[in-house]
Amino acid sequence: MNRHWKVGDLAKLTGLTVRTLRYYDQIGLLSPSGQTESGHRLYSESNLSRLHQILSLKELGLSLEEIKSALSDGQISPLEIVGLQINQIQEQMKLQQKLLEQLRHVSKLMQGQAELTVEDFTSLLQAMKMEFEKPVIERQTSWERHLDLLGDFLAEENGISTHKEENQ
Numbered sequence: 001m002n003r004h005w006k007v008g009d010l011a012k013l014t015g016l017t018v019r020t021l022r023y024y025d026q027i028g029l030l031s032p033s034g035q036t037e038s039g040h041r042l043y044s045e046s047n048l049s050r051l052h053q054i055l056s057l058k059e060l061g062l063s064l065e066e067i068k069s070a071l072s073d074g075q076i077s078p079l080e081i082v083g084l085q086i087n088q089i090q091e092q093m094k095l096q097q098k099l100l101e102q103l104r105h106v107s108k109l110m111q112g113q114a115e116l117t118v119e120d121f122t123s124l125l126q127a128m129k130m131e132f133e134k135p136v137i138e139r140q141t142s143w144e145r146h147l148d149l150l151g152d153f154l155a156e157e158n159g160i161s162t163h164k165e166e167n168q
Contacts, residue, residue, distance in 0.1 A: 003044070003045055004033070004034065004042045004043065004044055005042070005043045005048075006036070006040050006041065006042060006043075007021050007022065007032070007040065007041045007043070010043045010047075010048070010051075013048075014048075014051060014055075016051075021041075021043075022041075024051075024054070024064075025041065027064065027068070028068065029054060029064060029067065029068050029071075030047060030050055030051055030054060031047075032047060033046065033047055049078065050071070052078075052081075053067075053071060053078055053081050054067055054071070056081045056082075056084070056085055057070065057071075057076070057081060059085075059088075060084055060085075060088065095127075098127050099127045099128060101127075102123055102124045102127040103124065105120070105123075106120055106121075106124055
C-alpha cells in the first residue's frame, strides 16, 4: 500500500519547512502526486524519493535550477546521486581522520611537556584548512565536469556543435 503525506506531515518527516515544500512545488521541482478533497497537497513515496535526490544534489552544491534541469533531463540517476554522497562522505572521513591524527600527535607532545614546533602547528593548521577547502574544491570540480557533460548533451540534442568538436 502506498503511503501519502500532507505537506505538513512531510515537512515534519524531513525537517524541511512547509514553505520550502510549497516553493519547490511552485518552481516545478517537487510537485505533489495528488490532493485531498479539501485541496491539501499529498506526497507519495516516489515524491519522497525525488525529495531525497533534490536534497542530496543541493548538499553537493547545485543550485535549485541546476537540480531541476539535471533531474528533469534524466542526466543523473538516483544511484549516481547515492554514489556521489558516498564519495563525499568517504572523502570527509579521510580528512577527519587526518585531522584526528594531527590532533593526537599535538596532544601527545603536550602531555609529554614537549615544546611544539612551528612544523607541528603548521601541519595541524594545514589539516584543519584542508578539512574545509578540499570538499569545496572537489565538489566544484565534479559539478563543473557534470555541467560540461550536460551542456554537451544538450548541444548535441539541439544539433549545435561544441567547441571540442570544432577544434578536432
